[in-house]
Amino acid sequence: MMRSRIPQPNRQLCLPLACGLAAVALLWPAAPVVAAMNFCAAPALQTSERTNADPGVKTLINNVQEHLNDAPRAVARLHTEGLLPHEGLYDQSVEAQKDLDLLRNAALAWRATSDERYLKFVDRLLYAWVTTYQPSFNPIDETHFDSLILAYDMTASALPVKTRNAAMAFLNKFASGYITQIDAQPRPLRGTYRNNWQSHRIKLVSMAAFTLDNRKMINAAQRLFAEHIGDNIAPDGSTIDFNERDALRYVTYDLQPLVTAALAARRHNRVWLPLRTPSGASLAGALNWLTPYAIGMKTHDEFIHSTTPLDMQRREAGLPGYVGPWDPKNATELFHLAARLDGRYTPIALHLAATAPAWLAVCLPFVAR
Known part of the structure; x- marks a missing residue:
């Protein structure tokens, strides 16, 4: 197989947040593991920024607020790949996977406003999904789980231990399953x-x-x-x-x-x-x-x-x-x-x-x- 050259990270560089987390890890080695990607870099919005926020951002936050009392739509299986609307599990899956983008948006709303209601909503939805869904390792059916990963990534350090541990176990199973599947294929x-x-x-x-x-x-x-x-x-x-x-x-x-x-x-x-x-x-x-x-x-x-x-x-x-x-x-x-x-x-x-x-x-x- 042809090898590709990928620039490697400078291991001596450290972003402020990453350095801070590393320092904490040294002081408390028994502390629970939290998300390390920090994909979303935006800090919380100041009050004046919230007031003058882009209309799309306001819409995102308002939309999340409208769903705060919704019950989770977590299911054990999603399946849309290869189906037309109204075939098989298509409609049910499309409806259920709306939770995944809602999870991401709720985490963003919490990140932007520091409003604990959004964090509690993330906690409720995330726990329901990672304890209910059974990975099929069909990437078309599961592509929207990128939103669940982002939600965990943004909120992990603030989530209850029960939810964080369940999410970590789910993501380990999820990623390792895909890697095993790919590596089993002939080249x-x-x-x-x-x-x-x-x-x-x-x-x-x-x-x-x-x-x-x-x-x-x-x-x-x-x-x-x-x-x-x-x-x-x-x-x-x-x-x-x-x-x-x-x-x-x-x-x-x-x-x-x-x-x-x-x-x-x-x-x-x-x-x-x-x-x-x-x-x-x-x-x-x-x-x-x-x-x-x-x-x-x-x-x-x-x-x-x-x-x-x-x-x-x-x-x-x-x-x-x-x-x-x-x-x-x-x-x-x-x-x-x-x-x-x-x-x-x-x-x-x-x-x-x-x-x-x-x-x-x-x-x-x-x-x-």
Whole structure:
């Protein structure tokens, strides 16, 4: 297998928060382990900032407030992959997984306002999900668990021990299960182990590994990320998903998890965006390949030559986005995330939307230089 060179972290660098946590660990070695990723960097908003907050941020907080008395919708299984609306568990799963984004938003609301009501809501939802859900290790069904990981990452140090321990056990099982599944596959990887499914696996593994601060898992995540760049992205920046699905929708779906994984890695001083395989492929190259479509210089009619029968079924069912030209707005969140990694993507993000999605505006309010 080709090896990729990834810039390693400077082990002598230490962010103020990380240094503070390390000092605490030295003073109290028996203290319970807490989240270590700190993906969301935003401090609590001051009163004046809350008053003048972006309308999207206000909407996020107000939406969480409206659900504070809702019962958890935790289920033992989610399944939407390969299904059309109203088939099988699709509708039930879509409804239940709304809890996951609500969890993330509640954690952000607590982070922004310090209002304990939001923390208690996170505690209630998080405990329900990590003690009810049984991982299927289907990354399409489980991709929204990135929101649960972020919620834990933001609140772990303030959660009751019972919830924190249950969440840690769940995330260990979750990430280790995915790593075992991937490593059991013959090389070179094929099928869903080299397309967008693998991007979602890597996102979930990376986020869990970094928030647990599990060195073995972190090294596995980095190894799998590097392997996937070589498997999925061509030297010109195009992806396997574009070749198979003839759709920019799936390019976005493929790249956004990888950008999210790279953001998680960056919090530990690991630089994944510019990583290049011996063939010259990189995540940065794939984003650059998509850029002319995102800014309207190029257009693309979606799914015309897709090799996946489900795409034709979705077209016939009238699902939005499966017929006609690709809407660049589909890449809004992708490029706003990418702008948090590299400021060169900021003009593209702002071209697509003047403000970032509300959750990202609270989580990472500032773009990279």
